[in-house]
Amino acid sequence: MSDQAPPPFEPLDEDWQTALAVVAHPDDMEYGAAAAVARWTAQGKRVVYVMVTSGEAGIDSMDPQECRPVREAEQIASAALVGVDTVEFLGYPDGTVEYGLPLRRDIARAVRRHRPEIVLTTNYRDTYGGSYPNQADHIAVGRATLDAVRDAGNRWVFRELVDEGHQPWNGVRQVWAAGSPEAGHAVDTTETFAAGVASLEAHRAYLDGLGGDMADAAGFLDSFGRMAGSRLGVRYASSFEVVPLR
Ligand SMILES: [Zn+2]
Numbered sequence: 001m002s003d004q005a006p007p008p009f010e011p012l013d014e015d016w017q018t019a020l021a022v023v024a025h026p027d028d029m030e031y032g033a034a035a036a037v038a039r040w041t042a043q044g045k046r047v048v049y050v051m052v053t054s055g056e057a058g059i060d061s062m063d064p065q066e067c068r069p070v071r072e073a074e075q076i077a078s079a080a081l082v083g084v085d086t087v088e089f090l091g092y093p094d095g096t097v098e099y100g101l102p103l104r105r106d107i108a109r110a111v112r113r114h115r116p117e118i119v120l121t122t123n124y125r126d127t128y129g130g131s132y133p134n135q136a137d138h139i140a141v142g143r144a145t146l147d148a149v150r151d152a153g154n155r156w157v158f159r160e161l162v163d164e165g166h167q168p169w170n171g172v173r174q175v176w177a178a179g180s181p182e183a184g185h186a187v188d189t190t191e192t193f194a195a196g197v198a199s200l201e202a203h204r205a206y207l208d209g210l211g212g213d214m215a216d217a218a219g220f221l222d223s224f225g226r227m228a229g230s231r232l233g234v235r236y237a238s239s240f241e242v243v244p245l246r
Pocket residue numbers: 024025027028135138
């Protein structure tokens with residue numbers, strides 16, 4: 001029945017210390033997940049960000065060469081507002097990221113270096129629910145991240161990583177995909193909602209170039225956060241699809 005309320009979300013496990021977020025673009029974490037990151041860093045957890053691209057094709061009026069340093073600086077400032085002091089850029093081309101072995105190897109290297117218990121990424125499904133299609137980079141990066149977490153634990157996959165000094169890491173328990181239409185879990189972000197808005201607003205040049213509903217940081221996150229919150233029984237929440245790995 002279409003008028004049935006969606007099922008309640010399960011609370012996310014918070015019994016961990018280190019998470020690695022792997023996303024396609026600067027701003028991907030900020031459209032819904034950054035308030036959760038603010039909560040976790042306030043609890044003393046460590047969260048590291050890895051950006052597969054620098055989002056250099058994200059502003060129509062700005063040439064990518066000129067755009068890249070602007071967006072990298074905005075992402076670093078944005079991350080700092082939610083307690084993240086390490087942001088790495090893998091340098092893949094924005095808009096044309098391909099799922100493949102080089103991407104899996106580079107993400108696996110990051111997993112081995114940072115040794116997280118939880119890996120965060122964004123929606124890797126074909127849509128956001130309904131018929132609105134997901135963006136190709138998000139799908140490629142999300143799928144590669146799921147696979148790279150396994151690769152990180154296998155010494156015989158990407159053997160050059162061991163030669164580089166990166167020993168296998170089998171400690172990732174789950175991958176959490178933010179903004180997934182298959183989300184079944186969420187975390188209360190009522191206390192850190194404002195930090196999440198501030199972290200999205202730090203992408204000033206990007207938001208100015210964007211226009212429309214998604215450029216209204218507070219408005220977008222308010223409706224998104226309330227929707228998730230109503231299914232967790234709190235004011236605001238961030239929702240995730242939990243992919244168990246062991
Ligand atoms: Zn994106």
